[in-house]
Amino acid sequence: MENGQSSVSRDAASTGEVSAVPAADITAICAAFDNDSHRMLDILRTVQDRFRCIAPSTMDAIAAQTGLTRIEVEGVASFYSFLSLTPRGRVTIRLCDDIVDRFTGLADVTAAFEDVLGIGIGETSADGAFSLEYTPCIGMCDQAPAAMINDVLLVGLTPQSARSAAEALMAGKTPEHLISDRFDELSPQERANRMVENNIRHAGEVLLGPVPADAGLAKAVEMAPAQIITAIEDSGLRGCGGAGFTTGRKWRFAAAETAEKHYVICNADEGEPGTFKDRVLLTERPHLLIEGMTIAARAVGAREGILYLRGEYVYLRPLLEEVLEQRRRRGLLGESILGIEGFDFDIRLQLGAGAYICGEEGALISSCEGLPGEPKTRPPFPVNRGYLGFPTVVNNVETFCHAARILDRGAGWFHAMGTEGSHGTKLFSICGDCLNPGIYELPYGHSVWDILEMASGQEAAAVQIGGPSGTMIARDSFDRKLTFDDLATGGAIIIFNGDRNILEIVEYYMSFFVHESCGYCTPCRVGNVFLQKAIAKFRKGLANPDDIDYLKDLSATIIETSRCGLGMTSPNPILSTLQNFPLVYSAVSKPSKDGIRDTFDIQSAIDSARKIAKRRSYLYDRDFTK
Amino acid sequence: MSGLPKARIATASLAGCFGCHMAILDVDERLIELMKLVNVDRSPLTDKKRFTQRCDIGIIEGGCCNEENVHVLHDFRRNCDVLIALGQCAIMGGLPAMRNAIMHSDAPLRECLDEAYITGRYIRNTTHNVPNDPALPLLLDEVYPCSQIVEIDYQIPGCAPEGDVIFDTLVKLLAGRFHGFERDKIRFD
Known part of the structure; x- marks a missing residue:
């Protein structure tokens, strides 16, 4: 795949200005992905990494190569936050702006970076060397504040460590060498472990305890696909990504579809702020994950799979690619797996580009297809018509890992743990x-x-x-x-x-949803902005009791009229705090005086007109000449 | 009903086109019936510029685009028991609120005035100035629906609302029997 790009990006780094991208380079990049428009996200990511932006002329060239229109290419390029239409710095520093980071000193860390680099958040230095920006949760909440510096992760930042990292970067050190001076000699596993702590505090019996290698897969090849599905159904395993759909049922639906091809996709796009479990599995149990996907492939009859890794976890890509390569070499992926004639399955790694919505099943499939990460209308469900219209099983990382263990230890063993249901x-x-x-x-x-x-x-x-x-x-x-x-x-x-401050948390979460809404459904795109504004009113002490009803009504509308899970859950920070912390809201709302709204401030409303007219307001300003 | 004192109503047109007031006249000969129920205080219909006493109902046409609109609206809220937003501009800002769409500018109001008086393609303004007579009230940064400035008790939708709807609503309100609109009265397609 697109290996070796990091060395290339350093070549491009020698120029400060963005020069026109040579057409030959674009042709070569597109050709590396077979000019396949379904690989648009990979193409654009490669262009972004090499040339720091996707310039308009580049988009024309890509469109010509892949047989799309310019606007289709731009639609993808402008959708993902890790892609940019204007040049970003050769070193792009993304500070994780989650509420947990804010509570653990993000402001001071930001100040340290801004001070040393001489640029503010959202800016790129004049010589094109650095960009500094905020990004929503990057899955490092257990070691906040954290930052992504190009493909490198820095965690547990303090103002001092942020300052010294920024100074080292200013002195010309590469991000990789911030981690270790011998970074190039480290194995992918060592690199991942150097960058990020996994903080496993309690290992359970299934996933994080001792796991024998490929024991589940060995059992699976002895079983008929239908038996595998029955075993998963009997175990009671439910999806671990949040929705909790019964995994066995999902596999059964997909297997029942007669189609030319079936697909298995692993959703490793954990973007829910505060979630980092998949990160740990991807680091500690990558083989178990691929084993689980392989078992799923056997169960539903898939020959191709995709591991969709969130863009924020790009530091795990070398590790995962190494694991895939090892398994191919050992005959655990590829053709005739474990020597079984006709059991062919291979996986490609698809990297996301910083869009929370792609954790939604349909949006994830759209993203794999090289489209903007917009959810699809359901039905048809992915198990019936998913990736490229073929029946597709999409499961969370943890779900696949569980499946592999269930095959090894038996459905009864798994079923006996936990509670009924x-x-x-x-x-x-x-x-x-x-x-x-x-x-x-x-x-x-x-x-x-x-x-x-x-x-x-x-x-x-x-x-x-x-x-x-x-x-x-x-x-x-x-x-x-x-x-x-x-x-x-x-x-x-x-x-x-x-x-x-509960309301600060709620306001942050609403701003997160405003940022991450894909914009397809108006109630979600616009409604969440209104909710965020209403919460801001409460925080300023300008709300009146009617505003509580407004919050409830608007939330109900957004939930009712959005087509995917994002809009159906985005009002939850408000609704659950209204229910569980009602006093927080009533304490800061009061009825308005004489029916006049406190939220409207005449002085700020007329200020721009006053400056244009260059005179005072005869209604609202005192006459100081008298 | 004859034993009751007449209700007092007041009306005002803010950032509207006066169409809603025209629609009040669409009540036609029922105006006579209406006048048996109410006295009209401050209103363009009576040309009274100030409240003579507290009113039962205030009817507002148009949203707020300048400081004078805000001033009048505050005056109405303080002097009326029940305040009605009449028509789309009063309820949502309406057509004047199209200027709120100039949002990706550092100086949206300046941009709006320039386009309206100087740079617009179909403008013939030989002075090349934006009007700035001291008698002109200052514009607000954007056009606000009335409900963002004061609390509004009732809204009568439409652009403009039909005379029938206005008449029915007022009569029912005065009799204490208003419980929302018939669906077909607020369908506009």
Whole structure:
């Protein structure tokens, strides 16, 4: 694939200005992806990495090569936040702007970078050397504040370490050499481990304990596809990405479709703020994941698979490509897997480009197809018509890992863990105000108190279960259980202590959804902006009791009229806090005086006109000449 | 009903086209019936420029595009028990609010005035100036619907609302029997 691009990007780095991209280079890049318009995201990522932007002339050339129109190319290029139409710095520094980072000193870290680099957030230095920007959660909440510097991750930043990193970069050090002076000699696994701690605090029986290599796959090749599906169904395994659909059913639906091809896609686009469990699995159990995908391929009859890795986890790409290559060499991927005639399956790695929405099944498929990451209308469901119109199984990283273990140890073993309806174990990524943030593999059914005790976060005043699209609960609900029937979660648990401002958290989460809405459905694109503005009113103390009804009404409209999960859950930060923290809202809202709205400020409203007219307001300004 | 004192109503046209006031006249001969129920205080219909006493109902046409609109609207809110936003401009900002679409500019108001008086392709303005008579109220940074400036009790939708709807609504409100609109009265296609 597009190996070796990092060395090329350093060649391009010698020029400050963006020169016109030679047509031959574009032709070569497109040709490397067979001029296939479905690989548009890869093409654009490569162009972005090499030339720091996707210039208009480049888009024409790409369109000509791939047989698309210019506007289709621009549609993709302008959709993803890691692609840019204007030049970015040769070193692009993306500071993770999650609420957890904000609470752990992001402002000071930002100030250190701004001070040393001499540019502000959103700016690129005049010589084209550096860009500094904010990006939503990059999956490092257990070691916040964190930053992506090109493809390198820096975690646990302090103002001092940020300053010294920025100074080293200014002195000409490459981002890779910030990690280690011998970076080039390190293996992909060592590189990943040097950059990011995995913080496994509690290893459970299924995933993070001892896992024998490819034992599940060995069992699977002995079984007929239908038996594999039955085993997964019997285990009670449900999707671990958040929605919790029964995995066996999904596989059965896909297998039942007669089609020329079937696909298996792994959703490793964990973008829900506060979630980082897949990161740990991808680092610690990559073989288990590929094993699970291979088993799924056998179950549904797929010959091709895609591992969709979120753009923020680009640092794991060398590791995962090495794993895929190893498995191909060992006959665990490719043709005639384990010597079984006709059992062919291979996986390509598809890198995302910084769009939360691509974690949604349909949007993820769109993105794999080289389109803007917009959800698809359902039905048809992906299991019937997914990637390129073929039946497609899309599962979370953790789900595939579980599947491989279930095949090894048996459905009964897995079914016996957890609670009725929520079987097996789950990875919880715990972060925020606790002493031991990190990954906990636990059977379903633990209470929130249990979790807080394990993570030493007993002073919590509020716990966000399942990230922003989940639920925020207060102390009186901490005895609730983590199961699909009570508190369902894709794994994110964010702890907030009593010093945190609930409305600040809610406002942050709404700004996150405003940023990440794909814009297709108006209620989601516009409604979330209105919700965010309404929350800002509460924070300023300008809200009146009617605004609470407004929040509820508008939220209901957005949920009712959005076509994908983003819009159906984006009002949750507001709705769950209205329900569980009603006093927070009533404390800052008051009826307006004489029916006059406090939110309207006449002085700021007439200020621009006053400057244009160069005179005072005869209604609202005093006459100082008298 | 004859035993009750007549209700007092007031009306004003802010950033509108006066079409909603024309629509009030569309009540036609029922105006006589209406006048049996109400006295009209401050209103362009009576040409009274100030409130003579507190009113029961204030009817507002148009949103707020300048400081004078805000001033009048505040005056109405303070002097009327019930405030009605009449027509699309009062409810949502309407046509004047199209200038709110100039949002990706550093100086949207300046851009709007320049286009309206100087740079617009079909403008014939021999002075090449933006009008700036001291008698002109200052414009607001954008056009606001009335509900963003004061609390509004009722909205009568339409551009302009039909005379029938205005008449029915007022009569029902005065009798305390208004419970929302018939669906077909607020369908506009």
